[in-house]
Amino acid sequence: MTLAVGEAATSLPVIEDRHHDHRKYPHGVAFMDGQYLPMSEAKVSVLDWGFLHSDATYDTVHVWDGRFFRLNLHLDRFFKGMEKLRMKLPYSRDEIEKILSTCVALSGHKSAYVEMICTRGGSPTFSRDPRQAENRFIAFAVPFGSVANKEQLERGLHIAISDTVRISPRSIDPAIKNYHWLDLVKGLFDAYDAGAETALIVDTNDNIAEGAGFNVFTVKDGILKTPGYSVLPGITRQSVFDLCTELHLSASAGDVNRDQLKAADEVFITSTAGGIMPVTKIDDAVIGNGKVGPVTRQLTDLYWKKHADPAWSTQIAYR
Amino acid sequence: MTLAVGEAATSLPVIEDRHHDHRKYPHGVAFMDGQYLPMSEAKVSVLDWGFLHSDATYDTVHVWDGRFFRLNLHLDRFFKGMEKLRMKLPYSRDEIEKILSTCVALSGHKSAYVEMICTRGGSPTFSRDPRQAENRFIAFAVPFGSVANKEQLERGLHIAISDTVRISPRSIDPAIKNYHWLDLVKGLFDAYDAGAETALIVDTNDNIAEGAGFNVFTVKDGILKTPGYSVLPGITRQSVFDLCTELHLSASAGDVNRDQLKAADEVFITSTAGGIMPVTKIDDAVIGNGKVGPVTRQLTDLYWKKHADPAWSTQIAYR
Numbered sequence: 001m002t003l004a005v006g007e008a009a010t011s012l013p014v015i016e017d018r019h020h021d022h023r024k025y026p027h028g029v030a031f032m033d034g035q036y037l038p039m040s041e042a043k044v045s046v047l048d049w050g051f052l053h054s055d056a057t058y059d060t061v062h063v064w065d066g067r068f069f070r071l072n073l074h075l076d077r078f079f080k081g082m083e084k085l086r087m088k089l090p091y092s093r094d095e096i097e098k099i100l101s102t103c104v105a106l107s108g109h110k111s112a113y114v115e116m117i118c119t120r121g122g123s124p125t126f127s128r129d130p131r132q133a134e135n136r137f138i139a140f141a142v143p144f145g146s147v148a149n150k151e152q153l154e155r156g157l158h159i160a161i162s163d164t165v166r167i168s169p170r171s172i173d174p175a176i177k178n179y180h181w182l183d184l185v186k187g188l189f190d191a192y193d194a195g196a197e198t199a200l201i202v203d204t205n206d207n208i209a210e211g212a213g214f215n216v217f218t219v220k221d222g223i224l225k226t227p228g229y230s231v232l233p234g235i236t237r238q239s240v241f242d243l244c245t246e247l248h249l250s251a252s253a254g255d256v257n258r259d260q261l262k263a264a265d266e267v268f269i270t271s272t273a274g275g276i277m278p279v280t281k282i283d284d285a286v287i288g289n290g291k292v293g294p295v296t297r298q299l300t301d302l303y304w305k306k307h308a309d310p311a312w313s314t315q316i317a318y319r
Numbered sequence: 320m321t322l323a324v325g326e327a328a329t330s331l332p333v334i335e336d337r338h339h340d341h342r343k344y345p346h347g348v349a350f351m352d353g354q355y356l357p358m359s360e361a362k363v364s365v366l367d368w369g370f371l372h373s374d375a376t377y378d379t380v381h382v383w384d385g386r387f388f389r390l391n392l393h394l395d396r397f398f399k400g401m402e403k404l405r406m407k408l409p410y411s412r413d414e415i416e417k418i419l420s421t422c423v424a425l426s427g428h429k430s431a432y433v434e435m436i437c438t439r440g441g442s443p444t445f446s447r448d449p450r451q452a453e454n455r456f457i458a459f460a461v462p463f464g465s466v467a468n469k470e471q472l473e474r475g476l477h478i479a480i481s482d483t484v485r486i487s488p489r490s491i492d493p494a495i496k497n498y499h500w501l502d503l504v505k506g507l508f509d510a511y512d513a514g515a516e517t518a519l520i521v522d523t524n525d526n527i528a529e530g531a532g533f534n535v536f537t538v539k540d541g542i543l544k545t546p547g548y549s550v551l552p553g554i555t556r557q558s559v560f561d562l563c564t565e566l567h568l569s570a571s572a573g574d575v576n577r578d579q580l581k582a583a584d585e586v587f588i589t590s591t592a593g594g595i596m597p598v599t600k601i602d603d604a605v606i607g608n609g610k611v612g613p614v615t616r617q618l619t620d621l622y623w624k625k626h627a628d629p630a631w632s633t634q635i636a637y638r
Contacts, residue, residue: 015357018356019361023442033338038336039364044363048436051370053503077352128466142366144446160573168523171486180373182372182404182495
């Protein structure tokens with residue numbers, strides 16, 4: 001600490017050359033400005049509009065057993081988000097795929113959480129005009145993480161519904177994957193206060209929207225439903241639709257209200273961070289018989305099997 | 320560039336020790352982790368939830384002629400925001416004031432834009448639970464900037480009203496000063512497309528809300544009005560209320576619709592970044608006679624006079 005508090009007002013501390021960061025970082029590899037770097041070096045300026053205005057889009061793809069899962073869908077969404085935000089990068093889609101693959105290979109992780117980020121960046125002339133910004137690309141690979149831990153995957157998550165309203169599509173297009181999470185974080189604190197493990201928040205019509213990094217599905221009389229409005233079109237959500245087609249199950253997107261959610265036979269959430277994860281309690285309501293349901297199990301099994309299928313996954317060259 | 324694109328898949332690039340950053344940074348001084356640093360070192364990890372979830376609050380105070388302007392009001396708002404977000408810092412209010420002052424003194428800037436930031440930080444055990452995060456404080460002082468340049472201050476800004484809806488108070492409490500700006504940035508691009516210089520966006524009822532970093536006031540028949548819903552309670556907005564009291568002018572907060580805005584005798588915007596700034600054109604409508612109006616001028620003059628008043632400002636000890 002070189003903090004000047006308590007020193008005489010006339011004795012200013014020195015300006016040091018380098019920041020000494022004593023935080024711990026997960027093992028992984030990042031790419032920035034043409035360099036591959038340890039995670040401890042993956043930092044953005046506080047002046048980058050990606051931080052200062054959360055003016056950024058991103059995507060996360062996971063690696064399982066050395067293979068990317070549905071990378072093309074994630075790249076599609078990432079490029080669409082950049083286009084909608086009028087951002088441009090000096091890398092082609094093939095180059096970005098290669099960079100992501102290299103981050104994973106250098107990390108050595110066989111199961112990884114891989115993030116690609118485009119921030120607005122900043123203007124080299126310090127203009128306030130976002131059109132004059134140099135957009136910035138960052139990618140990194142860290143160990144795979146899950147919304148639900150092992151115990152929760154076995155017994156099902158306990159979720160609370162918060163009255164917090166997910167940021168409206170009239171404000172931000174939810175198809176642009178973004179870092180505007182203060183509503184979701186508020187929902188999480190509401191859920192913790194209620195003794196639950198995670199939260200769902202609602203849309204502007206008080207129907208269920210989504211949670212902190214996940215979509216939600218109900219199963220009722222063998223038919224699946226997921227909210228269609230005010231949600232990120234998740235890739236795992238899309239995978240559930242695709243698996244349902246294969247299994248001849250009916251699944252659709254549309255309004256799901258609180259009562260319908262609690263009266264479902266089965267409920268599960270979907271996220272790249274964990275896949276398909278069962279929910280067995282919502283607020284004070286036990287879902288179905290309180291155990292992980294058969295449709296959830298069937299979909300989960302098929303979801304993980306697809307991770308070895310070349311139509312759904314891509315081998316990474318580790319050396 | 321050490322990018323591996325084009326190289327053989329079996330030859331991985333090296334992981335370098337340090338990031339080489341060739342970006343330009345404004346002259347200034349930052350405080351992080353007990354150190355005072357040049358702006359080029361003021362960086363946060365991409366894994367900090369302040370970036371990854373825009374889970375942060377901040378405030379900006381300006382320095383004019385070597386004096387902080389209404390620092391106490393900014394500190395009040397900053398501490399209230401942290402409390403609402405359930406964040407805690409290991410610094411007292413007095414210590415933060417001293418840190419801000421030291422950043423300015425070390426920078427040498429007599430006119431400065433000074434930002435204090437609290438991010439959620441991250442968990443030392445890599446937990447996903449925000450309650451387990453170590454919150455983080457960052458401060459910096461850079462040269463003073465303004466929404467409007469000299470020419471715009473003389474002739475008045477040209478603003479367009481965008482149909483983009485400001486993030487609703489049902490999603491995020493606007494009294495928590497936050498970095499969720501994608502709606503405001505969308506508004507800016509809409510305004511640029513319409514040939515205007517900056518934007519106002521609307522609230523959920525299609526009344527006027529605010530712009531990218533500023534509030535707006537109308538003057539009609541000598542009476543001032545500013546939107547009361549879905550806006551940041553700006554400190555410069557508060558200063559206008561206080562100046563109006565002193566000048567025996569009537570000013571209140573309430574709904575302002577598009578027609579009322581365009582039919583006003585005078586319009587001005589308020590921001591720490593520039594103070595009170597005139598608006599003389601909105602969409603295709605000329606405001607009043609198209610020149611900066613007398614009430615705007617009177618308030619602007621008194622606003623800048625207050626910068627030398629010890630009741631409104633605090634001297635900085637530069638050495």
